[in-house]
Amino acid sequence: MATGIRDKVAIIGMGCSQFGERWNDGPEDLMVEAFTECLQDAGIEKTDIQAAWFGSCFDEVGVGKSALPVSMSLRLPNISVTRVENYCASGTEAFRGAVYAVASGAYDIALAIGVEKLKDIGYGGLPEFSTAMGTLNQLWMANFTAPGGFAMLATSYAAKYGIDMSEVKRAMAHVSVKSHANGALNPKAHLRKPVTEEQVLNSPQIAYPLGLFDCCGVSDGSACAIVTTPEIAKSLGKKDLVTVKALQLSLSNGTEFAFDWDGDHFVTTSKASSEAYREAGIRNPREEISMMEVHDCFSITELVTMEDLHISERGKAPKDVMDGFFDLGGGGVPCQVDGGLKCFGHPIGASGLRMLYEMYLQLHGRAGQRQLEDPKFGLTHNLGGFPFMNVCSIAIIGKQGA
Amino acid sequence: MAGITSFGGYIPRYRLSRMVIVQNMAWYFPVIMAVAGGEKAVANWDEDSVSMAVAAAYDCMAGHDRKGLDALYFASTTMPFADRLNAGIVAAALNMRENGVSNADFASCMKAGTTAMIAALDSVQAGSRKNVLVAASDQRRTKMATMFEMFYGDAAAAVLIGNEDVVADYLGSYSINCDFVDHYRGQAKEFDYGYEERWVRDIGYGKVIPEAISGFLAQSGMKIGDFAKVIYPCYFGGTHKAIAARLGIEKERAQNNLHAVCGDTGTAHPLVMLVAALEEANPGDKLLVAGFGQGCDVLAFEVTDKIKDMKPRTGIKGSLANRVELTNYQKFTKFRNLITADLGIRGEANPNTSLTVLWRKRKMLLGLVGVRCKKCGTPQFPVYPTCVNPKCWSVNDFEDYEFSDKEAKILMFTGDMLSPSVDPPAVYGLIAFEGGGRTMFDFTDCDLNQVKVGMKTRMSFRRRQTDNMRGFTGYFWKAVPQVEGGGK
Numbered sequence: 001m002a003t004g005i006r007d008k009v010a011i012i013g014m015g016c017s018q019f020g021e022r023w024n025d026g027p028e029d030l031m032v033e034a035f036t037e038c039l040q041d042a043g044i045e046k047t048d049i050q051a052a053w054f055g056s057c058f059d060e061v062g063v064g065k066s067a068l069p070v071s072m073s074l075r076l077p078n079i080s081v082t083r084v085e086n087y088c089a090s091g092t093e094a095f096r097g098a099v100y101a102v103a104s105g106a107y108d109i110a111l112a113i114g115v116e117k118l119k120d121i122g123y124g125g126l127p128e129f130s131t132a133m134g135t136l137n138q139l140w141m142a143n144f145t146a147p148g149g150f151a152m153l154a155t156s157y158a159a160k161y162g163i164d165m166s167e168v169k170r171a172m173a174h175v176s177v178k179s180h181a182n183g184a185l186n187p188k189a190h191l192r193k194p195v196t197e198e199q200v201l202n203s204p205q206i207a208y209p210l211g212l213f214d215c216c217g218v219s220d221g222s223a224c225a226i227v228t229t230p231e232i233a234k235s236l237g238k239k240d241l242v243t244v245k246a247l248q249l250s251l252s253n254g255t256e257f258a259f260d261w262d263g264d265h266f267v268t269t270s271k272a273s274s275e276a277y278r279e280a281g282i283r284n285p286r287e288e289i290s291m292m293e294v295h296d297c298f299s300i301t302e303l304v305t306m307e308d309l310h311i312s313e314r315g316k317a318p319k320d321v322m323d324g325f326f327d328l329g330g331g332g333v334p335c336q337v338d339g340g341l342k343c344f345g346h347p348i349g350a351s352g353l354r355m356l357y358e359m360y361l362q363l364h365g366r367a368g369q370r371q372l373e374d375p376k377f378g379l380t381h382n383l384g385g386f387p388f389m390n391v392c393s394i395a396i397i398g399k400q401g402a
Numbered sequence: 403m404a405g406i407t408s409f410g411g412y413i414p415r416y417r418l419s420r421m422v423i424v425q426n427m428a429w430y431f432p433v434i435m436a437v438a439g440g441e442k443a444v445a446n447w448d449e450d451s452v453s454m455a456v457a458a459a460y461d462c463m464a465g466h467d468r469k470g471l472d473a474l475y476f477a478s479t480t481m482p483f484a485d486r487l488n489a490g491i492v493a494a495a496l497n498m499r500e501n502g503v504s505n506a507d508f509a510s511c512m513k514a515g516t517t518a519m520i521a522a523l524d525s526v527q528a529g530s531r532k533n534v535l536v537a538a539s540d541q542r543r544t545k546m547a548t549m550f551e552m553f554y555g556d557a558a559a560a561v562l563i564g565n566e567d568v569v570a571d572y573l574g575s576y577s578i579n580c581d582f583v584d585h586y587r588g589q590a591k592e593f594d595y596g597y598e599e600r601w602v603r604d605i606g607y608g609k610v611i612p613e614a615i616s617g618f619l620a621q622s623g624m625k626i627g628d629f630a631k632v633i634y635p636c637y638f639g640g641t642h643k644a645i646a647a648r649l650g651i652e653k654e655r656a657q658n659n660l661h662a663v664c665g666d667t668g669t670a671h672p673l674v675m676l677v678a679a680l681e682e683a684n685p686g687d688k689l690l691v692a693g694f695g696q697g698c699d700v701l702a703f704e705v706t707d708k709i710k711d712m713k714p715r716t717g718i719k720g721s722l723a724n725r726v727e728l729t730n731y732q733k734f735t736k737f738r739n740l741i742t743a744d745l746g747i748r749g750e751a752n753p754n755t756s757l758t759v760l761w762r763k764r765k766m767l768l769g770l771v772g773v774r775c776k777k778c779g780t781p782q783f784p785v786y787p788t789c790v791n792p793k794c795w796s797v798n799d800f801e802d803y804e805f806s807d808k809e810a811k812i813l814m815f816t817g818d819m820l821s822p823s824v825d826p827p828a829v830y831g832l833i834a835f836e837g838g839g840r841t842m843f844d845f846t847d848c849d850l851n852q853v854k855v856g857m858k859t860r861m862s863f864r865r866r867q868t869d870n871m872r873g874f875t876g877y878f879w880k881a882v883p884q885v886e887g888g889g890k
Contacts, residue, residue, distance in 0.1 A: 139759065155815055156855060253790075254786065254790050388842065
């Protein structure tokens with residue numbers, strides 16, 4: 001009988017590069033920046049790392065294929081490095097690989113690193129993916145983009161709950177306002193200016209009903225983590241251990257896209273979060289989760305995700321959002337504490353690890369102006385693909401013993 | 403007796419008022435002011451001769467089994483492929499049988515549509531084929547500020563030729579073939595090259611059509627007065643009237659050339675006019691139809707009682723009613739790729755079409771054929787080997803299921819300004835079909851402001867991408883939101 005991952009692995013070091021338009025840096029520079037911080041934080045030598053997992057998504061325009069870019073950039077000592085790609089969950093997948101490797105006993109110390117260098121393609125938004133969707137799909141799939149794919153969710157959500165689109169838009173606007181407020185407190189964020197609800201509502205339309213400020217930024221960045229067993233962590237002199245409580249992944253199987261679904265929620269997130277709470281021993285997430293970093297690629301994604309994480313009741317996320325339940329200091333569950341994808345942008349392979357980095361800082365009380373009071377469990381969430389066909393990853397980390 | 407057993411038509415939704423052309427281009431060539439009245443039908447940016455032929459063919463096949471077709475003849479001078487059977491694309495879109503059928507392209511001449519009809523009628527009369535579908539379509543690009551730009555419209559029409567339940571008996575035909583070159587389009591040239599109008603009117607239309615009709619009358623022993631409608635294309639209004647006068651055709655018996663409402667549709671036009679005439683015809687009416695171009699074909703029909711039993715269809719009348727004015731001349735010129743606008747770096751991607759995939763998945767990609775699970779009955783698209791129903795998940799236990807003629811409802815949608823499109827925003831969404839099955843499609847022929855969750859859609863075969871580097875045109879199906887009255 002599987003017992004889950006809870007408390008079997010500890011994070012002993014993390015690093016995160018400055019996120020932004022890093023015109024003068026390549027993926028190798030970003031990785032070294034994150035890795036240097038991480039190694040220092042862990043207090044170990046590079047040669048102590050026995051295996052590594054690497055997350056990147058758009059290899060076509062970024063680092064290229066294979067895990068060699070990591071091994072070369074970090075000059076790893078000819079150890080095993082595996083490249084993983086699973087849309088926006090790629091960073092969390094790298095973490096999962098490293099964590100499972102340690103939990104299995106195959107390795108003592110493992111590295112998870114993610115990077116994406118997006119600002120080398122010459123245009124805004126994520127790279128165009130018509131040639132990256134497979135030879136059959138490219139002959140029939142609709143001419144869609146990431147914002148358009150998620151924008152559709154707003155139309156069906158509004159229809160399902162009979163909410164006027166202007167109300168949904170206002171809640172979406174608040175989602176972005178809140179994240180910008182948090183990002184303004186974070187020196188590593190790309191976008192650091194607070195915005196107003198009016199600014200968000202009046203921003204130019206990207207994909208109905210999403211405006212520019214409903215969309216996350218596009219940035220370059222890298223983040224990484226070093227993991228080991230709690231026993232080894234203690235032997236290295238580590239105290240106040242942050243351990244992995246849950247790691248879950250759920251993928252669409254075509255049901256939403258081709259069989260039955262109201263277009264009002266993420267089937268995968270709903271399942272992955274339930275599994276994650278079970279794995280972490282959390283019964284009432286609205287009460288027990290201290291903080292979250294969710295996949296706010298678009299404001300509507302975050303809004304709906306609040307329901308699939310079983311934090312908000314179905315149809316009630318707009319109310320919780322407008323009540324400030326997810327705001328920093330709002331008395332609820334602070335969400336996008338570091339500013340989210342909204343302010344960090346979404347260098348895909350790095351995002352999952354960037355989210356964990358903030359949870360890790362918070363759990364160690366090192367989050368500066370954003371520091372929450374005694375957080376116990378931090379949840380991160382990635383949603384890759386589209387509302388009707390996606391990959392969802394959930395990670396929960398927390399204080400050992402929590 | 404052989405004859406027409408069904409008919410259908412398709413005129414694209416956009417209409418361009420000739421005054422709009424005049425307002426924009428008369429500064430350059432004031433002569434176009436002489437024909438500034440009325441409007442012409444303009445294909446949407448994602449339509450071409452093949453896609454419009456498919457629309458007309460579906461309209462024609464309403465109430466008829468597409469699997470019963472023995473041949474498909476496609477007539478056009480604007481086929482997307484010089485070497486690849488264009489009729490084969492139309493046939494695949496209709497999900498026709500592949501074995502035991504004989505499809506063909508009839509090309510290179512304005513009368514190719516009537517010639518294809520004669521060939522179809524001959525083969526049915528000879529007993530070698532039972533059901534032959536003839537589809538004629540043209541979407542001719544014209545230079546800006548030309549008379550061709552004023553006269554030409556885009557449309558398609560189709561007639562089903564057979565010998566059971568005939569709605570218009572075939573009474574015979576007569577043809578003149580001569581190398582009269584009023585205009586031509588040389589190999590690899592984009593536009594028609596025309597000669598002096600006075601000569602084209604007097605020695606071309608005005609002489610050849612009357613000679614051909616007279617030839618038919620002499621051959622058949624029939625009189626011009628026997629015909630309830632005489633149908634002949636001629637976009638010169640005066641010449642159209644002069645032909646009637648010369649042949650002794652009463653004014654109301656000369657079929658309207660549709661210049662005012664859709665323009666001259668080239669190879670399609672004799673069939674478009676014939677279908678328009680059939681829509682108004684009564685049992686016992688005799689119809690004479692002529693196709694002009696390097697000579698003239700003349701065919702005669704007599705409408706039967708069966709015409710009353712035909713299932714309702716959109717036809718020419720319905721297509722004309724589904725009308726939206728294209729008020730922006732620049733948009734028209736961009737749709738026809740007459741001007742260069744930037745699609746941005748995002749629009750540069752030019753994925754090659756895998757011909758092996760196209761072959762393997764031709765039913766899916768051209769016919770919009772999915773499957774229905776034999777075990778649980780769930781229709782599904784796209785097809786994976788395992789049933790999509792989580793309570794079933796049976797493997798490879800399917801039968802073919804056509805989605806092309808199914809209505810659907812919009813579940814979610816957007817209008818995307820980021821997606822590279824000739825006509826932004828790119829509107830698309832997830833739709834659920836009546837009877838089951840759902841998937842995401844591009845939408846077309848719609849205005850984002852009118853699209854709503856829950857709105858009905860119908861499927862339309864469209865040009866999906868043109869690979870200019872390799873010369874390949876790809877097709878797939880799009881959803882058309884059904885706005886009352888066609889929108890606007």
